[in-house]
Amino acid sequence: MNKMETALHELSQMDELAAQSSPIHRLHPAAKLLTTIVYIVLTVSFPKYALSGLIPMVLWPVLLFQISAIPVRTCFYKLRIVLPLVMAVGLFNPFFDRAPLLSLGALTVSGGVVSMVTLMLKGLFCLMASFLLMATTPIDSLCSALRKLHMPGLIVTLLLLTYRYVGVMTEELAIMTDAYLLRAPGQKGIHISAWGSFLGQLLLRSMDRAQELYGSMLLRGYHEHFHYAEAGPFRLRDGLYTLGCGLVFLLLRFVPVTRLLGSLFVR
């Protein structure tokens, strides 16, 4: 599979996951969006050495994965994109920050190691949270939620239209790339002589296609207003979910749960 087919596969996979049914899937998209944002903000706001405080934050995504029956493997597969820059930034911490922070018997752990692990866990938790949001919410519902939250209509419509065309364009380019590479065996990418024409051809065709698309939109009564799939009313349980999750996150953020738990057993 080339890169574009992989992307297509990932897109359809997310669509399929979002189309499933579970208590989490049935929640109002705005509730899920708000909860996810609160979770990410609070997770990121942990100080750089607060490893023990951060760890309980894993509970929420784990719980959500269980309730919504979303496979964890799909999420970890996406880590390959997130981790490199986080690693590049975090990996130097152990070299620059050698002050010992805690010692477990003979083993002394330096501040740099703790801050590196904290950083990576933060990256992982935030990824899981936003993955869960998208894996349980179809893009149409998310867009209607964004519209409800007063996001400008132009951007929301653009997002929805672009999302629809991403599939079409990626598929077309995947076919073109395959056809090109079959005629240029042993070549890694597009040769310099075709740099311009390869994408340029498709670009010109697409600009024309956009005009046809606009024509057909007008024919169907488009008048600078786009009808979204309505996500239904924001019910009591959506409010309770948002409020409950928010309170639990705040509790986990500001109360040292791990230390309290530990003090039950160790003095």
Add this chain to the structure above:
Amino acid sequence: MHMADALLAPAVAATMYVASGSAAGVSIHQLRKDDEPGKLPTMAVTAALVFAGQMINYTIPGTGSSGHMCGGMLLSALLGPQAGFLSMIVILAIQCLFFADGGLLALGANVWNMAFYGCFVGYYLIWRPIMRSHLFGQGRGAQRGRIVLASILGCVITLQLGAFSVVLETSLSGITDLPFGAFAALMLPIHLAIGLVEGLITSAVLLFVFESRPELLQCVDVPEGEGSKRSLKAVIAVLAVVALVVGGGLSLLASSNPDGLEWALFGNSEAGYAENMGLDEEDFGVASTAADKAGQIQEATSFLPDYALPDNDSPAGTSLSGVVGSVMVAGVAVLICLAGGFFRKKRAK
């Protein structure tokens, strides 16, 4: 260059959201004023195309590696800066939501680093002035030259600005112990080389559009008749060297000055961030640790610690020469690639 959520403190992320959000607001307002409802589908289709097009591997002649296209410059040259900016936002949002490429909280910062510079700086300060100038004379050949120059300069400069912002945002967030100067010296030369290749690829695509449908490009007069025909390869080679020199100079400037900038910014963060966010400084924690760390880093790297010049082999001296050295190495590497490809082509003929 997509930043993950973990690389940003909430205060920095919020600031970047406000900055990108304001730019988006101004763009929407401008587009509404222009009143071109037909532009929306064009934006959507072009954005989708750029999204997919960024996954194409272009072989860089003379090397085993491959490069990608620069989205911001291409979109603003085709759609104009405002529409280009909004399309880039949507591309980044889709990458973030469906491919986990960049975080939800970091979206504001990513939009600023990749879309704002590429579309607004790239268009108003580079594309438009160059396309409207009479550089290289009149006629088709000259216009081709201007397109290549604008694309390369645009990609190199906007990518350098973006990479510099990544370093700045990460350092302000107090995430890394890597000194500011060293981090900049790591990021900028890499992105110098990337920017050059992206610029060449973008210019190739834009040239193709210019040859077949020049009216689609912004600020380009539809040429009448054939002007002086130049060898495109020669133009690209000459301009690449020019861009390299200019880009190298800029990145030098950018990475040799950070200590002063650091002084100012970290000084402010100590005073204001926690209060601005309405958070208790003690609970918040990040700002104070960051400020402490920054103080240590700054002591080690500033040019004038205690108003006296450091010795030659102090950290400041070595980091500056490291920056200069790495930029030069990156420049030489790119030149070797270009020359290798050029000669191989000659021999093959």
